[in-house]
Amino acid sequence: MPLVPAITDVKLxxxxxxxxxxxxxxxxxxxxxxxxxxxxxxxxxxxSIREACxxxxxxxxxxxxxxxxxxxxxxxxxxxxxxVVYHLLSIPKKERVRLxxxxxxxxxxxxxxxxxxxGANYFEREVFDLFGVRFTGHPYLRRILMxxxxxGHPLRKDYPVEGYR
Amino acid sequence: xxxxxxxxxxxxHGVLRVLLEIDGESVVRLMPDIGYLHTGIEKTCEAxxxxxxxxxTDRIDYLCPLTNNLCYVLxxxxxxxxxxxxxxxxxxxxxxxxxxxNSHLVWLGTHALDIGAMTVFLYCFREREEVLKIxxxxxxxxxxxxxxxxxxxxxxxxxxxxxxxxxxxxxxPEKVDExxxxxxxxxxxxxxxxxxxxxxxxxxxxxxxxxxTLRASGVDIDLRRxxxxxxxxxxxxxxxxxxxxxxxxxxxxxxxxLRESIAIVRQALDGMPEGPIKADAPHVxxxxxEKMKTQMESLIYHFKIITEGFAVPAGEVYQAVESPRxxxxxxxxxxxxxKPYRVHMRSACFANLQTLPTMCExxxxxxxxxxxxxxxxxxxxxxx
Numbered sequence: 001m002p003l004v005p006a007i008t009d010v011k012l013x014x015x016x017x018x019x020x021x022x023x024x025x026x027x028x029x030x031x032x033x034x035x036x037x038x039x040x041x042x043x044x045x046x047x048s049i050r051e052a053c054x055x056x057x058x059x060x061x062x063x064x065x066x067x068x069x070x071x072x073x074x075x076x077x078x079x080x081x082x083x084v085v086y087h088l089l090s091i092p093k094k095e096r097v098r099l100x101x102x103x104x105x106x107x108x109x110x111x112x113x114x115x116x117x118x119g120a121n122y123f124e125r126e127v128f129d130l131f132g133v134r135f136t137g138h139p140y141l142r143r144i145l146m147x148x149x150x151x152g153h154p155l156r157k158d159y160p161v162e163g164y165r
Numbered sequence: 166x167x168x169x170x171x172x173x174x175x176x177x178h179g180v181l182r183v184l185l186e187i188d189g190e191s192v193v194r195l196m197p198d199i200g201y202l203h204t205g206i207e208k209t210c211e212a213x214x215x216x217x218x219x220x221x222t223d224r225i226d227y228l229c230p231l232t233n234n235l236c237y238v239l240x241x242x243x244x245x246x247x248x249x250x251x252x253x254x255x256x257x258x259x260x261x262x263x264x265x266x267n268s269h270l271v272w273l274g275t276h277a278l279d280i281g282a283m284t285v286f287l288y289c290f291r292e293r294e295e296v297l298k299i300x301x302x303x304x305x306x307x308x309x310x311x312x313x314x315x316x317x318x319x320x321x322x323x324x325x326x327x328x329x330x331x332x333x334x335x336x337x338p339e340k341v342d343e344x345x346x347x348x349x350x351x352x353x354x355x356x357x358x359x360x361x362x363x364x365x366x367x368x369x370x371x372x373x374x375x376x377x378t379l380r381a382s383g384v385d386i387d388l389r390r391x392x393x394x395x396x397x398x399x400x401x402x403x404x405x406x407x408x409x410x411x412x413x414x415x416x417x418x419x420x421x422x423l424r425e426s427i428a429i430v431r432q433a434l435d436g437m438p439e440g441p442i443k444a445d446a447p448h449v450x451x452x453x454x455e456k457m458k459t460q461m462e463s464l465i466y467h468f469k470i471i472t473e474g475f476a477v478p479a480g481e482v483y484q485a486v487e488s489p490r491x492x493x494x495x496x497x498x499x500x501x502x503x504k505p506y507r508v509h510m511r512s513a514c515f516a517n518l519q520t521l522p523t524m525c526e527x528x529x530x531x532x533x534x535x536x537x538x539x540x541x542x543x544x545x546x547x548x549x
Contacts (some may be wrong), residue, residue: 119373
């Protein structure tokens with residue numbers, strides 16, 4: 001499939017169930033949308049991610065009932081530096097959506113999704129461990145892959161690939 | 166009492182450490198401790214060209230290297246907007262189903278061994294050996310295959326490859342009967358697995374479980390059928406489901422998947438299309454050796470791909486495939502250069518492991534081993 005230019009106009013993307021639901025709920029929370037390579041991305045305000053996910057999970061028309069993945073991208077040295085990325089899947093409708101929140105480099109923190117999906121636990125711990133993003137309301141925010149006493153967050157772009165020697 | 170199980174323990178399938186708080190024989194609290202195999206593959210990927218990442222993806226999961234290869238190349242192909250010829254797609258399906266058989270055989274053998282059935286282990290490894298020989302024949306490697314390339318597959322399969330696979334597909338169903346004869350009706354097996362380590366569909370969904378762990382609880386999802394990739398939509402197969410949610414249900418799901426996989430292998434052999442195995446994209450796909458020796462253009466492309474890689478248009482994709490353990494996903498962010506800006510692997514085992522406390526807490530200590538075996542974890546994939 002040859003590449004086609006991405007669509008970023010909210011009005012054109014109203015047909016997507018997640019965009020329709022979220023703009024019906026709080027249009028101000030949507031910072032941007034992008035439909036690129038058959039995938040829908042919605043950028044959200046950092047304070048509304050938990051509520052937005054709870055809403056999408058219970059959406060009667062197209063419930064995004066499964067949290068596939070949480071990860072993070074570091075755009076160092078740009079600001080806002082961190083982009084926490086959520087992939088949701090609607091098992092009944094076979095539809096995916098990607099949600100994003102952007103965080104500044106000074107004490108990055110976002111609300112935890114563990115109250116919506118308990119499975120967010122490990123994913124958020126991983127992001128905390130490797131990027132240093134804090135999740136408020138997480139029941140057990142500790143390092144998961146690196147040793148407890150490790151210094152620094154290895155997947156940040158200013159962390160050398162060979163580590164500090 | 167706090168009991169420490171692992172990281173060196175024969176039934177943790179790698180280096181998983183489990184902290185158990187027990188009261189007599191029953192488990193009060195269970196906490197998995199992971200990270201012993203963390204090698205920073207995601208970080209390493211950021212320093213490599215796109216084509217150099219393929220061998221790294223093998224090393225995540227030693228039981229299904231080709232599934233990881235496939236997921237990665239599909240993601241990069243989606244970023245590039247490449248069209249893959251049908252023969253390459255069908256070969257990918259064929260090899261992926263053999264990988265699933267390989268993985269399930271190791272799971273079945275070791276899981277039965279954990280619970281005390283030694284014979285099954287030897288039988289499973291007998292057939293697995295043949296699958297590994299097929300992999301060696303086609304890719305030159307038994308385990309770290311790296312056979313798929315961005316834009317197609319590395320080489321034409323050698324002469325006699327299809328006959329050998331056909332042979333295997335011919336006798337394998339009988340072997341599955343043999344395993345089932347040993348286990349499915351065996352009273353000891355039933356007592357160790359029925360009603361053990363139960364998890365409800367709701368819990369499994371909430372905890373992010375996928376694959377047979379989720380399907381055994383009654384959630385009907387298989388990415389091969391529901392969100393097809395690499396022309397899986399052209400194959401006929403059933404998705405085994407169970408509603409029991411216990412160790413036995415997960416066992417039954419996987420054993421039936423063995424039969425479905427071999428059916429897919431047969432369909433792939435019968436309907437294998439003719440044609441090229443690489444996409445028509447000279448800036449991405451390495452040229453044939455023969456052309457390199459005769460055509461200047463091919464030589465230049467080869468030199469450029471090897472020394473500078475190929476630039477991938479900026480963007481991001483999430484590609485998921487149904488690995489033997491569940492949803493294996495690659496999230497790749499490109500900034501328009503020849504190296505990925507970010508590669509994230511959504512590991513099925515990483516999420517599946519979260520179900521372990523729910524399965525074990527309040528139940529017997531002896532069942533922890535059965536529960537760990539039944540979710541089929543590979544620690545390399547969890548820790549990456």
